[in-house]
Amino acid sequence: MWFRYKHLTGANIVYKKLIENNVEKVFTYSGGAIMSLIDTLHSSHNNKIKYYINTHEQSAGHAATAYGRLTGKPGVCIMTSGPGVTNSVTPLTDATNDSTPLILITGNVSLDAIGTNAFQECPATEITKSITKWNYLVKNVHEIPSVIDEAFRVSTNGKPGSVHIDIPKCVLNHTYMFNYGVIKQRYKNYENPKINTRVSIHASLNKIIHLLNIAKRPLIIAGHGCNRAENIYKLKSFAFRGNIPVTTTIHGLGIFDEMNPLSLEFHGMHGSVAANYAIQEADLIIALGSRFDDRTTGNIKKYAPEAYKAFERNEGGIVHVNVNSKELSSATETHYNYHMDCGTFLDSVIPFFRARTVWFKKLEQWKKKYPFQYSGGKLMTQDVISEINNYLLNKKVEDYIITTGVGNHQMMACQYIKWRYPRSLVTSGSLGVMGVGLPFAIGSQIAHPEKLVIDIDGDGSFNHTLSELKTVMNYGLPIKIAILNDTCLSMVNTWEKLFYEERYTATDLNKNPDYVKLAESYGIKSIYCDSKEDLESKIDEFLSYDDAILCEFKVKSDQCYPLVPPGAALNEMMLSNDNNDNDNNNDNKIKKNMLAPC
Secondary structure (H helix, E strand, O other): OHHHHOOOEHHHHHHHHHHHOOOOEEEEOOOHHHHHHHHOOOOOOOOOOEEEEOOOHHHHHHHHHHHHHHHOOOEEEEEOOOHHHHOOHHHHHHHHHOOOOEEEEEEEOOHHHOOOOOOOOOOHHHHHHHHOOEEEEOOOHHHHHHHHHHHHHHHHOOOOOEEEEEEEHHHHHOEOOOOOOOOOOOOOOOOOOOOOOOOOOOOOHHHHHHHHHHOOOEEEEEOHHHOOHHHHHHHHHHHHHHOOOEEEOHHHOOOOOOOOOOEEEEOOOOOOHHHHHHHHHOOEEEEEOOOOOHHHHOOHHHOOHHHHHHHHOOOOEEEEEEOOHHHOOOOOOOOEEEEOOHHHHHHHHHHHOOOOOOOHHHHHHHHHHOOOOOOOOOOEHHHHHHHHHHHHHHOOOOOEEEEEOOOHHHHHHHHHOOOOOOOOEEOOOOOOOOOOHHHHHHHHHHHOOOOEEEEEEEHHHHHHHHHHHHHHHHOOOOOEEEEEEOOEOHHHHHHHHHHOOOOOOOOEOOOOOOHHHHHHHOOOEEEEEOOHHHHHHHHHHHHHOOOOEEEEEEOEOOOOOOEOOOOOOOOOOEOOOOOOEOOOOOOOEOOOOOOOOO
16 A cells, blocks of 8 residues: 555665565665665664675675575665676676576666766666666656565566666655556566477477386486475475486586485586486486576587487477476477476376386496596595585584585585585576675575585685675674685686696686685684595584684695586596596597587
8 A cells, every 4th residue: 555655765665665575684785875775774773674784795696696595585685876786797697597586776876867977877777687687777766666566576486586676866865755656667578489499388298298108218307496395395206206317407406315316416517427428318308497508418419319319209308397488498409398387397297107117227337437536645625525525424414505606616516515405505507606605605694594504615716705704704604614725726727728738827826815814814713724634623623613614725726527528418528637538338539629619
């Protein structure tokens, strides 16, 4: 009812609407254009919304992203104009790309100053239009109630993503007087009606059930779209009923317990050999809530050849289920496309296909022959992550969240942690943002204060946002920060070694700070480990400590294998630095110098 807002300023209406939309926590960094909204959060008249101040707008956006990913509610961040907007571009893009609900509310200069290159002005909505699901410049205080409601609806509706609401400071200061709240441009879900598919999007589910019953080598690919609790339960029922093996994307890690015999772990560029082989030999692939990212498919022209052959014989193919119709058949030509929630699809097929024993023997052979492995010698990143995994398993820790930056340590965490619980990994996928590990950990700990939150971070990635140690200290967040210090951007360095004739440029980090002293300067306990002999005791000290702690692990730089080189198929993996032969059934040769054309 409009009169609830009568005589309130725009800033107070925003605050009131946040409460009405069940917002309890926001992430912010103040500035002139947004001060009137920030003022509503002051403790003297705010007892319902807790706010957290990061050291940089980008980190605040990433913290809000982690909060949104773990709670399912939109993470909310409030920033000022100009640089407050431009510094938020990365988290907005990351949230949209990785299907996370995020709402950014920014101030702007007054309406009469927009376009004059005023102090801390930028073309805010023009900048964020292409990276958000919806953005809106509020020009009238009476629009605010409906705009805020629309932002919450859009960010969570269908495939979640980011929304940006830009409010000039004059609008924040204006007084609401009457019901005139018409949004001039509501969100429109611009979906491409011409989906590239060889079988209608309305293909009969009876056909899919028939294929499930005759398939000899079926495989489930579970992506981020399966992460809702009810969908996880249905996925397990689907896999168990049909004895169908499951591989996940990185954002799907934990959806399906990797200790289960049906699990093939994750697939893709650095994924499980068994999973990658299985995709290439499967005659029926059921992709649930995945979008066939290039890091998961390898060379798209060589992807899943047996499934395509089975489709031509009318005995299989690729089934794609996604709530975003624009992602159906967008990366690769899938055969049976369903624009629906994964749970709805699973409800339609689970009761009607029969259980059978399929290709377990071959899958088990691959799993035993090609485990994740690495060279020994000095303390390695893989040693540290494996010991963290041992601690979690031996102590039977279930309530934990692991965050990572981006790089080798990220892929090695995916490889050497046995992922058993949904939403236990928060990492940047599509955009691949270095530096997200610590702000993601901050948002994760704020979302779940009762859980053990571990940031597994590389030195290069951590250096991007190390000032967030101040945020950890300010709010007493008991985050465990593991710095894998190999003084190198090891993932890029590997590509220089393999594909750029060992021309090493801009990947040497030998001037890293002393991370132990850095943590101590922020009042955070810190310890150091540089040997395998001390590793177990250091991990126990590190993870059992009650408050925030940083441990610097001095490790040797290493390549991350397996590796699908650019231009190669999933079954043309490099299995080690010295192994050139991939001895799968097709006797494919690994190609070391396969730089794909742009």
